[in-house]
Amino acid sequence: MTSLLRLGFSLLFCLMMLAGSRAETVFLEPGRGAADLKASLTYHADPSKSLGEVLKLYRAGGFGRDLDTTMLEWNYAPEAWAGVEIFNDTIDDGRGSDPFVLVVDLPLVSEVDAYLIRESGFTEGLINYSIFEPFVGEDHSVTRLRTPVVEIAPQETVTLLVNFKFGPFQSFRMALETPAELERSAFTSGITHTAFYAFCISSLVFFFGFHLAMKNWIGMLYAIQFSIGLALIAYIDGIWFRFFYPDSPGLQSAVGFFLLFALSGIGFVICGRSVRTEAGETRFSIALTLLSLVSVFGYGVSFYSPGPYTALFSYVLLVVMFAAMFVASGIWRRNNGEIHVTSTLISIVGFLLGVVLVVLLVAGSRAEIIPVSTAVKGVFSVLLVATMTGLTAHIINLRRQHSKAVQAELSALEAEARRSQELLVAERNYSRSRELASLRQRQLATASHDLKQPIMSLRMNVDSLATNMDPEVRGRLKEAFDYIEALSNDYLRQTTPEAPGPSEEEGATEEDRVEGTSSSAAEIYEISLVLDTVFQMFNEEAVSKGVDLRRVPSSKRVVVPPLIVMRIVSNLVSNAVKYTEAGKVLFGVRAQGNMLNLCVLDTGAGMDAGEIAEYAEAYRKGDNSEGHGLGLSVCYELSRDNGMQLSCASEKNKGTLFVLTIPMA
Incomplete structure (x- = not known):
């Protein structure tokens, strides 16, 4: 008795273990399909077995609950079998069989072969799809694969075996729908996809047009990059294959890798332009821009390298590109001041998403919360809106700063x-x-x-x-x-007045006749007349800048026309006040023999000998000058033409001294 009990418990334990390794049977309710077959699937990842051997292994409980494949396991594509038993729980009241359609949502799958094995052993081939064959519209329902209608009789049990040769994604969904359910789901999917693409295209048109009007190259490059990303999503949804080259499946790989490498290439170009300075290209900006050539090289290699390895290389480039964007945005922030925080968030989110994508693809994880295509579209929409908002806000901020700068320049003018x-x-x-x-x-x-x-x-x-x-x-x-x-x-x-002689009259210049600056028209006056006038002209400006403007009064008398002296001194004092940020400007006269030295001294930035010689020429000025480069040259010319001498002594970061030597009366 004890031996029998032990035998019974052993058999029961074996049956429980066997049941634990077998898939759950899917029960079909009357008039309804199964919205999620994946939860009941079991898997086997040995591509060398035939259909008969796989069926025997499945019925013997040789399938497991986990899908254990990676994209690098085989040179062509990771392959696995999936199986499930389906029971039509409709009461057998003599009516006919119920129609169903098997639907598979697996983006960029290489091949799908589905078989339905009935209890009698009769096997039906439901679908034999290959991405390397011309596009067949009857095999698709919007973006999903579908089989022809298959009938399952009431109270009938069938076995469904599906062979997958995966592409870049191993996360999928599988459903058994009635024709009515398929029609409703296809309509909903079509409306959803139409709304998504209409939103993205209109946003990109506005995005590109706005930055084109603003002449912002970074914004236009971002719009181009997002356009390539949208084209890649359309490629994943099969839109390119369906509408552009349905009879040329050989272009699938070339188009896919082109979009992947173009996405990273344009990203590196954006990074390179983001770290440029006003002085031009830097080594870092050139290096980032040259990384786009790596994307070009990767696309060329894709024609000769196995697809999984080339895809992995493109994913790594995308991760590097997002990391470079993160660094470039930081440099951009330091070079251009405050920018919108979304630019940093975009780089962080993109970098993390790229890392997760590589890990998932290499590890072959099948964990999923929402479908892959839906997740990609959601992430793309978030990044698009965030980038549009961030860059547009940044451009508006730059325009405001530019407007303030223009207003300041207008005030100076x-x-x-x-x-x-x-x-x-x-x-x-x-x-x-x-x-x-x-x-x-x-x-x-x-x-x-x-x-x-x-x-x-x-x-x-x-x-x-x-x-x-x-x-x-x-x-x-x-x-x-x-x-x-x-x-x-x-x-x-x-x-x-003394009448000029014939030679003097003939030699008088037009300026002498107009302004009365000839020797015959010379008059004696105190130099303080000029000093006081110049002081009154520029004292208010000096006070507003915090510059201490001082003059030294003098009763010395000169004979040089006062208008000429005032023009020279006003130019020198004006420049001294203008280019002295903080400090003092002092001007006055001191006698030296029968000459009078009029000195203008400032504590400004100073000049070297080369700059002094350069600025003495007409139309030559410094980088920070807002004038026309005529002030000093006019001073030198007036001093020479009226019997005076103008000299300059200056030292960088200490100040400048101008000395105008004038004959005393």
């Missing part, structure tokens, strides 16, 4: 225009003063001339009347009249 206007007003006031002085001079000369004749007549009358006067009185009267005549003659002589 307005300030310079105001200074020019003030200088023009000063010149006009000086011209009016000269005209008024000339008028007063003519009035004095006229008065002296008009008074001379009456004085002479009065003297003659007085002389005739003073004949009988005391000689002493006549002497005093004579002295008084002599003094009056001397004063009159002296005023007349002082107010009468």
